[in-house]
Amino acid sequence: MIETPQSKGGKVRAEKLSPEERQAIASASAKARWAKAKDEGSPPKATHRGTLRIGDSEIPCAVLEDGRRVLSETGVTLALGSRSGGSKRIKKAEEATGSALPVFVAPANIRPFIKEELITGALKPILYKDGRRHVVGYDASVLTKVCDVWLAAREAGALQKQQLDRAQKAEVLIRALADIAIVALVDEATGFQYEREKDELSKLLALYLSEERLSWAKRFPNEFYHQIYRLRGWELPVGRAKTPLLGQITNDIVYERLPEGVLARLRELNPTDEASKRRKWKHHQFLSEEVGQTDLRDHILQILPIMKISKNWAAFMKHLNIAFPKPHSQIELDLEDGD
Known part of the structure; x- marks a missing residue:
């Protein structure tokens, strides 16, 4: 120059x-x-x-x-x-x-x-x-x-x-x-890059999930369910009666927002019974005490305030998608209230 x-x-x-x-x-x-x-x-x-x-x-x-x-x-x-x-x-x-x-x-x-x-x-x-x-x-x-x-x-x-x-x-x-470049080129040419990604996922799941089912313990506080009913405009159930939609809702706002691959593996460990169409155990019983259970608890504690400040389900989902988007989500979704 x-x-x-x-x-x-x-x-x-x-x-x-x-x-x-x-x-x-x-x-x-x-x-x-x-x-x-x-x-x-x-x-x-x-x-x-x-x-x-x-x-x-x-x-x-x-x-x-x-x-x-x-x-x-x-x-x-x-x-x-x-x-x-x-x-x-x-x-x-x-x-x-x-x-x-x-x-x-x-x-x-x-x-x-x-x-x-x-x-x-x-x-x-x-x-x-x-x-x-x-x-x-x-x-x-x-x-x-x-x-x-x-x-x-x-x-x-x-x-x-x-x-x-x-x-x-x-x-x-x-x-x-x-x-670094030659290793990346070899991985791409041989297809090993995809195996490498699977290996990283396996390591994560090994930390996140428990090899053995843990004894049942209450992980979702009553306030979690009370807020769901309030936001959906539903009457609180009497006794233990709960709508079957709670499982779908819990997957949507909790398990699907944990690291990618966790929910899919939980479904393998805790499959739906063909006769009863229900799962025998709770998903959280297969989360590891050191990582999975701790992350679940922290997630619930963080979304409870979002529930409390939201006026309805649509507002809650809007806030939730901003604070805790699902893996690979690109846009904010406005989910309408309803089943």
Whole structure:
């Protein structure tokens, strides 16, 4: 990347600024970017979040509602071992000129190795919403491209002694990514990726479910059933009489909102009797004491307040689908009151 007279002038001006002036300029520049982003439309939301583990590095990541995969700037910076305050000062000072780059490529001596298509592509910040927070990330492809920049600079002998460690980090990341990629390709080519998913599910169910049926104990408080009857507009039953619909309702608002695969396995362990059309045991008797029973109790305790603040069944289901959506559910459903 060739420096222009304008960019050289910007560096000279930046060097003359006091720390307070640089901070003020950076703050104003950041506010301007957010205002511009707001004018261009609402930033996309993160639908999935996680942590990308590569070797010894952990990089926060997300998938946006438009399908883009993004990485945290801080995560990439730390993965490359870039903790330099100098890089951050350079970035802040140059924000005033609109030419600022991420911290992990801020040093001036690696600029000649950054191609223009990288600046307008993977190095272009992506503004998105993570809950109530506004976050700046970069396209996930930025990681390998930035590593290539650092390795190219090292090969050309352009790095300072204290920067060689970052190039070494970049080499480690590239090799680790190559190992991960080849394993993923083999898994896909052989179909093992599906077996791997089944294995992960088996491990979860082994923790969640009990191999032996546990003795019966009351797991659903009376208030749980009282709220169902109130929300459905039904009269409370006399004695132990309960509507047979309670089983379907309990599956819908409780068991189907536990980890995926749990209810299907419970139905195998506790099948319906062909003659009576009823199950001999309660589903919760097959949940493990350490994990399954604890999660069930916590779920019931969390949905009871939602029941109490809801005026009717439709309102309750709307609130429930927001707070505890079923696995893989994409939209909020307004379920009408009725059987």
